[in-house]
Amino acid sequence: MGDWTPRDRRFSELGLRLMSALVLIPVAVGMVWAGGWWLAIGCAVFAAAMALEWSQISAYPHGRAMAFATAAFCITLPVGLVWLSTLVIVAGMAFCAMTAVGGLRVRWTAAFGLFYVTAMASGLYFLREGPWDGRAAALFFMSFVWASDAAAYFTGRGLGGPRLLPSESPNKTWSGALGAVTACALCGLAGADIEMASFPVWIATGIAISVVAQSGDLFESGLKRRFKVKDAGTLLPGHGGVLDRVDGLGAVCIFGSLALYLLPGFSGALGF
Numbered sequence: 001m002g003d004w005t006p007r008d009r010r011f012s013e014l015g016l017r018l019m020s021a022l023v024l025i026p027v028a029v030g031m032v033w034a035g036g037w038w039l040a041i042g043c044a045v046f047a048a049a050m051a052l053e054w055s056q057i058s059a060y061p062h063g064r065a066m067a068f069a070t071a072a073f074c075i076t077l078p079v080g081l082v083w084l085s086t087l088v089i090v091a092g093m094a095f096c097a098m099t100a101v102g103g104l105r106v107r108w109t110a111a112f113g114l115f116y117v118t119a120m121a122s123g124l125y126f127l128r129e130g131p132w133d134g135r136a137a138a139l140f141f142m143s144f145v146w147a148s149d150a151a152a153y154f155t156g157r158g159l160g161g162p163r164l165l166p167s168e169s170p171n172k173t174w175s176g177a178l179g180a181v182t183a184c185a186l187c188g189l190a191g192a193d194i195e196m197a198s199f200p201v202w203i204a205t206g207i208a209i210s211v212v213a214q215s216g217d218l219f220e221s222g223l224k225r226r227f228k229v230k231d232a233g234t235l236l237p238g239h240g241g242v243l244d245r246v247d248g249l250g251a252v253c254i255f256g257s258l259a260l261y262l263l264p265g266f267s268g269a270l271g272f
Contacts, residue, residue: 025146040125151180
């Protein structure tokens with residue numbers, strides 16, 4: 001989303017980012033293309049990794065239990081038993097709250113962490129498996145998020161400029177944010193042409209996806225600042241942790257699936 005880094009260092013991590021993307025993007029596309037149990041298993045793996053990262057940055061002592069709970073929730077989704085999935089997540093949050101070491105705020109942080117990583121991982125499943133053309137919806141939304149991230153990175157680091165929200169994420173700039181929104185608006189034009197659907201709806205959707213993705217990024221950045229860490233982990237070279245990589249995508253999957261479920265005619269207007 002843009003950067004305040006000195007010009008001679010702005011693209012030093014580009015190679016690492018590209019290598020990570022070359023691994024992650026085919027995995028994500030394969031999961032979404034297959035859907036069903038394959039997608040649920042993939043979501044479970046990513047959710048478990050995020051839970052372990054959350055436990056590390058928040059000093060929660062039972063990271064493996066948190067990882068097991070969020071993975072178990074994802075695995076129950078293809079079964080289609082709402083009561084079972086609800087039981088797993090509620091029991092997991094209760095366990096995290098009871099076993100956290102500290103006062104009420106620490107216990108709330110542990111329970112929220114489980115809910116947060118589970119929502120981001122399962123959001124992709126709900127987007128893909130909803131009562132619309134889920135494969136198309138998930139692939140389009142994912143590609144828009146990646147376009148937003150890439151445009152923000154290159155525009156922000158190339159142009160620099162005023163900081164977007166220095167209190168939460170001091171490296172992000174307005175130029176990167178506006179570049180991301182512009183890129184997603186252009187992607188909306190392409191999406192409307194491919195799906196032979198409403199151009200205004202697709203353009204508005206592209207802009208909304210970029211705004212939500214950047215908001216998810218800023219939200220996670222704010223959480224890290226409160227925990228006084230720069231990255232959620234070190235698993236992904238050039239990015240940090242899994243949480244650092246999927247914060248924007250997770251937010252888009254959550255709000256995208258909710259919008260498709262709750263707004264009558266939205267999926268039809270997009271051609272899904």
